[in-house]
Amino acid sequence: MAYEPQFTISTRLLSLVEEIAMLRERIQGAAVALSWIPALQKDTRTRNGHASTAIEGNPLTLEQVRALEEGRELAAADQRSSREVLNYFAGLRYVEKNAQKKKIRHEDIFELHRLLADTVMDQGEAGRYRTIAVRVGRHVPPPAADVSALMFELLEWWNTKSTELSPVLSSAILHYQFEHIHPFADGNGRTGRALGLWELYRRGFDSHHIFSVDEYYWEDRPGYYRALNAVRLAGEDVSGWLEYCAAGLHQTLERTWLRVQTFSRQTPEKVVLRPRQEQLLKLLSDHGSMAPAELWEALGVSRQGAMDLLRPLLKAGMIEKIGGKKTGRYSLKKS
Incomplete structure (x- = not known):
């Protein structure tokens, strides 16, 4: 049976998608002519690494995460917290490296999860679908025996039907459905958010890799979990979730535009990048x-x-x- 997401496009969602498109064009238009792209990419990578691991309870501050990104050791940090962040950087590099990949397979998901969850799982094995039942708050994901088939359906949708939608919508749907299936014993949150980012990269939405939407989820962590749970209460209708994610992406782009202006003012020499x-x-x-x-x-x-x-x-x-x-x-x- 094919996966088919349920949703309706409200007036608010349509308005958000249109505003997002205008913001993105403004940012992309500025980015191709300015020389601070590497610095902004580095800043974005740090913010993504901090936010996505902090959502899961990692205690490291943004400055500590920045130090790890720069290759500096943390004297007081516990090894697991540092390893989670370093793993996330490895996962981001994998997503960036495979941004142009046309077809995503189970093996690609396994490798991403292995990079993100290596040596930091409380249960299960990195890079392998779970063989046990799990519970996430009030959510009871599908039985382990159903995971492989459900992931096959999701990947089939991602590789075919998702391209019929705006990447704003397809990335949010992919993110939710992955979390609903919860295919691994641990590390699903980081992996699901990385997949949502992968879809934005894959569709050319963030061609310079300078958007850090995970910050929005981290700063609104209770709202993030409420929005995920609301889909289940709505009988798996993702309409509200799409609005929530679009609002987050809109806020992310507004912040990115401010950072663009800040970085551009700091760089007197401008280069049109070939x-x-x-x-x-x-x-x-x-x-x-x-x-x-x-x-x-x-x-x-x-x-x-x-x-x-x-x-x-x-x-x-x-x-x-x-x-x-x-x-x-x-x-x-x-x-």
Whole structure:
């Protein structure tokens, strides 16, 4: 039996989706011409990592999470709290790396969960659907024997029918239905929110990866859980949930626009990023630092071609060269 979400599009939801589209266009239009994208991506990654783990009770502050993102050790933090955050960063990198993937399989969900839940599960096994019954507050998820079939139906919908909807709606539906199935013994909240983000990336909604919607859920944690539970009380009609998620995304984009303006005022040198330069910045973000030869090989350009891409970024203060003339490596400039 195919999964078919139940919902109606209210006037409020339609208005939110339209306002979200206008905000997104404004942000994306500014982002392609400004040089602070890597700094804003780093800030967004930190905020997502902090918020999504804090929802589950992780006690680390935003500044502590920022320190972990920068590779610094925390003296007073317990190992599990740090590991949860580091796992979430690994999960985000996996989502970013697979943002263009056309078809999502069970194995992709397993790998994402394994990255997010490795060594921090209270029960069950990371990267494997649960074999036990679970309870989440008042919600009793489907029996373990039904999980695989329900996930098959959800993935089938995600890979086909979801594209008929705005990503604002499809990401929210995916998020809810995953939490309803609760396919793993532990770590479902972080995984479900990461899947919602994956859908936004996959559909090109957040092409620069600078939106941190998990902050909204964390700051409104009681409302977040009420909205999830309200779907069950409404007989699995997700209309109210769609409005809640759209309101959250709208607030997220309003905040992002303010951050865009703040970052742009702090950067006197502006650069219009070419596609190859965006690819170069992504390589440095993924690898930390790279030697010149590694860069031009990965980009598929000549040494001179690589230097033509690098010089404007160096001048704008977006990247820096560390080390000597022969042993130097390029990396994103630390803010």
